[in-house]
Amino acid sequence: MKKLYIQSIVLIFFIILFLPTVSYFLGVTPEQTMESKSNVQTTGRGGTYIKNKLRQINSYYVGNFGGRTALVYCHNVLNYFLLKQSPIPEQVLLGKDGWLFAGDQTGYVIKQHIGLFSLSADSARIIADHLLAVQQKLKQKSIKFYVLIAPDSHSIYSEKLPDLLQQNKVDKAAGYRPETPHDVLSSTMSRYPELSYIDLRDTLIQAKRLAPVYQKTDTHWNNYGALIGCAVLMDHMRLHFPYLKPIRKEDYRYTKVPGDGGDLAGLMMLRKQVREPYLYGVEPKNPLKAREVKVSSRSATGYPDRQWIGPDTTQPRLMLFGDSFTTSVAFFLPAYFGESYFVRQSTLDWKRIEAEKPDAVVVEIVERNLRALSRL
Structure with a gap:
């Protein structure tokens, strides 16, 4: 019984681990973000090329893995409505009475x-x-x-x-x-x-x-x-x-x-x-x-x-x-x-x-x- 319990936990862990990838390939993207996502360009030869290619793949995956926008959305909702703070303070500053102001990322x-x-x-x-x-x-x-x-x-x-x-x-x-x-x-x-x-x-x-x-x-x-x-x-x-x-x-x-x-x-x-x-x-x-x-x-x-x-x-x-x-x-x-x-x-x-x-x-x-x- 204990062995079955441990195996179930491991299975659930791997399902959660691979769920974003499965979600990405199924095209499940419920929310859209206004973030700008840039990819690293593949340059160089030999080992340098492989290293840059892996970096490019990692950069793309980090910015596009399945469920990412949904997680970011939940993070923003939690910060704005529950914690009463900006989820992206460098871009958006929370003012009084519902006012929002551009943050320092916009031209200081x-x-x-x-x-x-x-x-x-x-x-x-x-x-x-x-x-x-x-x-x-x-x-x-x-x-x-x-x-x-x-x-x-x-x-x-x-x-x-x-x-x-x-x-x-x-x-x-x-x-x-x-x-x-x-x-x-x-x-x-x-x-x-x-x-x-x-x-x-x-x-x-x-x-x-x-x-x-x-x-x-x-x-x-x-x-x-x-x-x-x-x-x-x-x-x-x-x-x-x-x-x-x-x-x-x-x-x-x-x-x-x-x-x-x-x-x-x-x-x-x-x-x-x-x-x-x-x-x-x-x-x-x-x-x-x-x-x-x-x-x-x-x-x-x-x-x-x-x-x-x-x-x-x-x-x-x-x-x-x-x-x-x-x-x-x-x-x-x-x-x-x-x-x-x-x-x-x-x-x-x-x-x-x-x-x-x-x-x-x-x-x-x-x-x-x-x-x-x-x-x-």
């Missing part, structure tokens, strides 16, 4: 907002001088130039960060707040009035008193926040193009719609469990829509470039280079221009500019990546 964003990864005054001047050179080059082509910084949610909702990270609570008695790279660059840019450098932080902080401007479970602003950003950008552009129509909040209708979780919830594989309370649908009250005429994938990032024809083709031609924050910007800006071109990359494509001959070039970049402006 936390360190930037607590003053541990600042921008030197010299680096800020280098960026400013480079932007000035870009502006002069565009000016020779009769093109106006604008730089739009999309703030991190950490800047707009700092009160929702954990207490130890709240900027406005650091040495509050002394009135001290850590200086962020955006603070340094904005201060430097104030000495370059000829450059249109647009800092949206104060405007969005004011706007959030009326309605949320960012998503709680995502790194991006919501449609309302994007509309506010577009309105500020348009105010700057109307200084050079006074015949452009202003973007006014009262010209739009707002509706609340249920929403799933955003990209940060997705990183934790909890998009269905950690949802937005609601999302904003923003529609113009009167017909004011552009017609999308072309989608291509010519940008260096592989994301599709997009082109619109506006309702009034006599208006200026716009070319916007930007990141994922421009996805919601595209709901609004094209309707105010004769033609619009949106390119998903953080560097200027001078051949595209020469070919399309826009009247205005806008560069949008998220706050945590503003150092990339030196390589524009």
Whole structure:
């Protein structure tokens, strides 16, 4: 009897041991993760080749064995709902009242907002001088130039960060707040009035008193926040193009719609469990829509470039280079221009500019990546 018991235990052990492999070959994958899995490439000769091949096989198996995603999902659920902590703290930081924030794996964003990864005054001047050179080059082509910084949610909702990270609570008695790279660059840019450098932080902080401007479970602003950003950008552009129509909040209708979780919830594989309370649908009250005429994938990032024809083709031609924050910007800006071109990359494509001959070039970049402006 005892022998049968031991044999049963051994059999169960081996079944559990080989279950992931059997599950993999049967294609049983109940959950999908947003992790990026890379394999080691097989190189070398002889013993080196064999060693690298075994490493490649091990790397692939570790990332793809059967049941792995289900186990990761259970780990994330346990940490988030039971232990009240982030299962991936380097990627997702848990804030107050259900808010999620990008962690330091995304451009050292936390360190930037607590003053541990600042921008030197010299680096800020280098960026400013480079932007000035870009502006002069565009000016020779009769093109106006604008730089739009999309703030991190950490800047707009700092009160929702954990207490130890709240900027406005650091040495509050002394009135001290850590200086962020955006603070340094904005201060430097104030000495370059000829450059249109647009800092949206104060405007969005004011706007959030009326309605949320960012998503709680995502790194991006919501449609309302994007509309506010577009309105500020348009105010700057109307200084050079006074015949452009202003973007006014009262010209739009707002509706609340249920929403799933955003990209940060997705990183934790909890998009269905950690949802937005609601999302904003923003529609113009009167017909004011552009017609999308072309989608291509010519940008260096592989994301599709997009082109619109506006309702009034006599208006200026716009070319916007930007990141994922421009996805919601595209709901609004094209309707105010004769033609619009949106390119998903953080560097200027001078051949595209020469070919399309826009009247205005806008560069949008998220706050945590503003150092990339030196390589524009």
